[in-house]
Amino acid sequence: MLMFFSLFTGLNKVEAETAPINVNADGAILVDAETGKVLYEKNADSVLGIASMTKMMTEYILLDAIKSGKVKWDQEYSVSEVVYDVSQDRSLSNVPLRADGKYNVRELYEAMVIYSANGTTIALAEIIAGSESNFVKLMNEKGKELGLADFKFVNSTGLNNVDYKGLHPEGTEATEENVMSARAVAQLAFHLINEFPDVLKTASTPKMTFREGTDDQIKMENWNWMLPSLVFGYEGMDGLKTGTTDFAGYCFAGTAMRDGKRYITVVQNAKDSEGKGSYEARFGETRKMLDFAFGNFTKEEIFPKNYQVKKQKTVPVTKGKEDNVKIHTKEAINMVVLNGQKENYQPILVLDKKKVNKNGELTAPIKKGDKIGTLTIEPKNGEKLSFLTAEGQKKVQVDVIAAEDVEKSNWFVLMMRGIGGFFGSLWDGISSTVKGWF
Structure with a gap:
């Protein structure tokens, strides 16, 4: 055996x-x-x-x-x-x-x-x-x-x-x-x-x-x-x-x-x-x-169009009517792989640094179809894929886009959020001080 x-x-x-x-x-x-x-x-x-x-x-x-x-x-x-x-x-x-x-x-x-x-x-x-x-x-x-x-x-x-x-x-x-x-x-x-x-x-x-x-x-x-x-x-x-x-x-x-x-x-x-x-x-x-x-x-579809990465299906949004926006791939990722090896690849999501703030948030308004970042793949064993050219490498990289609109909140909502945030921070500070006494 x-x-x-x-x-x-x-x-x-x-x-x-x-x-x-x-x-x-x-x-x-x-x-x-x-x-x-x-x-x-x-x-x-x-x-x-x-x-x-x-x-x-x-x-x-x-x-x-x-x-x-x-x-x-x-x-x-x-x-x-x-x-x-x-x-x-x-x-x-x-x-x-x-x-x-x-x-x-x-x-x-x-x-x-x-x-x-x-x-x-x-x-x-x-x-x-x-x-x-x-x-x-x-x-x-x-x-x-x-x-x-x-x-x-x-x-x-x-x-x-x-x-x-x-x-x-x-x-x-x-x-x-x-x-x-x-x-x-x-x-x-x-x-x-x-x-x-x-x-x-x-x-x-x-x-x-x-x-x-x-x-x-x-x-x-x-x-x-x-x-x-x-x-x-x-x-x-x-x-x-x-x-x-x-x-x-x-x-x-x-x-x-x-x-x-x-x-x-x-x-x-x-x-x-x-x-x-x-x-x-x-x-x-x-x-x-x-x-x-x-x-x-065999040429395989590794990840389909509209694919969402597990635990990264949304991105937080600031100044929007919604706190998050759903994201997915614009196109499918196809690649020639050894027979039976399709499942041995994992997605790598990279958000556009120019689109997100230091907290990793997008700023409203956001339009459906806006490019948020890119998705590429790599072997799960950590090896690097080898391509002849940079252009070839990009053929296994697709855009990640917003799956929905997120409108910008009006001035009143933003003001109330700001006030709420101020008092929330103030209360957190007072709580921390009081706890320090004991």
Whole structure:
């Protein structure tokens, strides 16, 4: 019997720790794509190589430039010397570009996102910033703006600068390569797909022909072989970016959606059971995390709309016709949690310090719907929830509002209360003095 119960105790512990998997990679992370809540991590803050996962930043900056109107999809580009030279190297992922050719932004973008074409990536960097060197500065500035903690960009592609054969961006070292932590990669992916969700329409394209119908046409197969129709197909997979160099190993930032639930995964230098890196290893370790997520997590309503915290259902009111006002949540709090763990969270009510006086009272008049404070949640065991961004954290925080009106008392009632309070205080003082005599 003891063995029987100890078995179930072990299962509960596994659920609470949310880590019944071990991803074979130098760095890894699994997050909920809606809130950025971290569901699993391994060495997530170690700064490692990222290879072509770099291109997610180039995608982000390009799509931002498109949105602002600084760059147009049909804008034409004439090939520079460095772009021509890099694009001709077929030992790298590339679509060869003609030295005298003209290409529009959309086809350069599609080649970058689908085929990880390095020459077209540099071309886009030049379109946006005039040179790749200037673009690298933009990349590092944007990383800080997005709140990425551990990163350094030295080029737009993710190649080792050695692969540029002397044409690497000015101000960077010849042997440098881009680095980030798994957490930072996930943050970048989180911003990219939430701010520019259309990127997934291109990232999920399994095959496309570059310059179809011309002498330069090249068949492009997506390097994300986990797309449903490809060799390691996974249901719901629709992004995002692979990367491979000798320095970084086999990397992959993936995302998949099923039944309204989307997750983001990152693996850096993924390896198989024998400790060898491979295409199959990065997809296998990604599959391990996604299977864990889809099989063990559910989006739950932790607290409903109009929820009232026990023992905190009202707030005292001064100068009102009523002494208290009822309060409740404006919206429900929903969050992805491990199956069976919904009840392991407790509400945390925080009243707005600007709304209450030093005695914790609200001042009448109060209108129904007025914001009184906020409600968030935390695990009952005292652990802290981990999110990629502050914005994600706020998605499990809702406003607490007044559930009713409280009118201000008229001057006569307030005067009588003041007189009553004065004599009450006077009587209390006299009583205390008399008691002191005895």
